[in-house]
Amino acid sequence: DIQMTQSPSSLSASVGDRVTITCRASQSISSYLNWYQQKPGKAPKLLIYAASSLQSGVPSRFSGSASGTDFSLTISSLQPEDFATYYCQQSYSTPHTFGQGTKLEIK
Amino acid sequence: EVQLVESGGGLVQPGGSLRLSCAASGFTFSTHWMSWVRQAPGKGLEWVANIKQDGSDKYYVDSVKGRFTISRDNAKNSLYLQMNSLRAEDTALYYCARDHKYESSDNWGQGTLVTVSS
Numbered sequence: 001d002i003q004m005t006q007s008p009s010s011l012s013a014s015v016g017d018r019v020t021i022t023c024r025a026s027q028s029i030s031s032y033l034n035w036y037q038q039k040p041g042k043a044p045k046l047l048i049y050a051a052s053s054l055q056s057g058v059p060s061r062f063s064g065s066a067s068g069t070d071f072s073l074t075i076s077s078l079q080p081e082d083f084a085t086y087y088c089q090q091s092y093s094t095p096h097t098f099g100q101g102t103k104l105e106i107k
Numbered sequence: 108e109v110q111l112v113e114s115g116g117g118l119v120q121p122g123g124s125l126r127l128s129c130a131a132s133g134f135t136f137s138t139h140w141m142s143w144v145r146q147a148p149g150k151g152l153e154w155v156a157n158i159k160q161d162g163s164d165k166y167y168v169d170s171v172k173g174r175f176t177i178s179r180d181n182a183k184n185s186l187y188l189q190m191n192s193l194r195a196e197d198t199a200l201y202y203c204a205r206d207h208k209y210e211s212s213d214n215w216g217q218g219t220l221v222t223v224s225s
Contacts, residue, residue, distance in 0.1 A: 034211040043202055049211035087152055091210035094166035096154040
């Protein structure tokens with residue numbers, strides 16, 4: 001199975017900050033990398049698919065990038081509604097493993 | 108509007124069985140791969156299984172192989188997860204999800220809670 005290592009596991013930031021979350025795959029996954037946001041008591045929400053494609057309706061302050069087996073999610077200017085837990089997921093091969101999550105908290 | 112509504116969760120004893128259902132509406136169900144993803148209380152997301160549009164291909168995470176069976180009924184716009192030989196570690200909120208481009212999941216239900224305990 002492909003392992004997804006996400007970092008950091010938690011992050012404190014302020015409104016207006018630029019933050020980056022990273023995810024490393026244990027082997028090549030091409031561009032089959034997705035990012036989700038989950039708020040407490042809610043289902044996950046797709047933000048980015050195919051490493052850098054913004055899902056319809058997602059604000060443009062969210063962006064994704066890739067370099068080999070390293071992937072990043074960047075939020076350019078944090079808004080209050082962005083404080084949540086973020087997960088990466090590889091969908092290159094089954095099982096479609098998730099990273100362990102990054103909890104983004106208000107500083 | 109895409110809607111996915113899970114049902115069938117509950118409290119079951121170890122070794123027992125449950126069948127989860129997911130009722131889909133607002134899109135052409137038969138044209139999408141579908142997935143089940145679970146989340147143990149206070150833990151992260153775990154992909155469980157997915158199924159091709161016509162049900163001909165199915166994939167599972169190793170921990171449920173031989174115990175869980177994913178299926179679908181395109182005439183009823185419904186996805187199912189038959190869970191047998193349940194274990195305490197299967198306790199989780201189970202989400203059904205519609206698969207999108209690059210096999211991402213773009214729509215999710217609200218989840219149904221499965222608790223395995225004596």
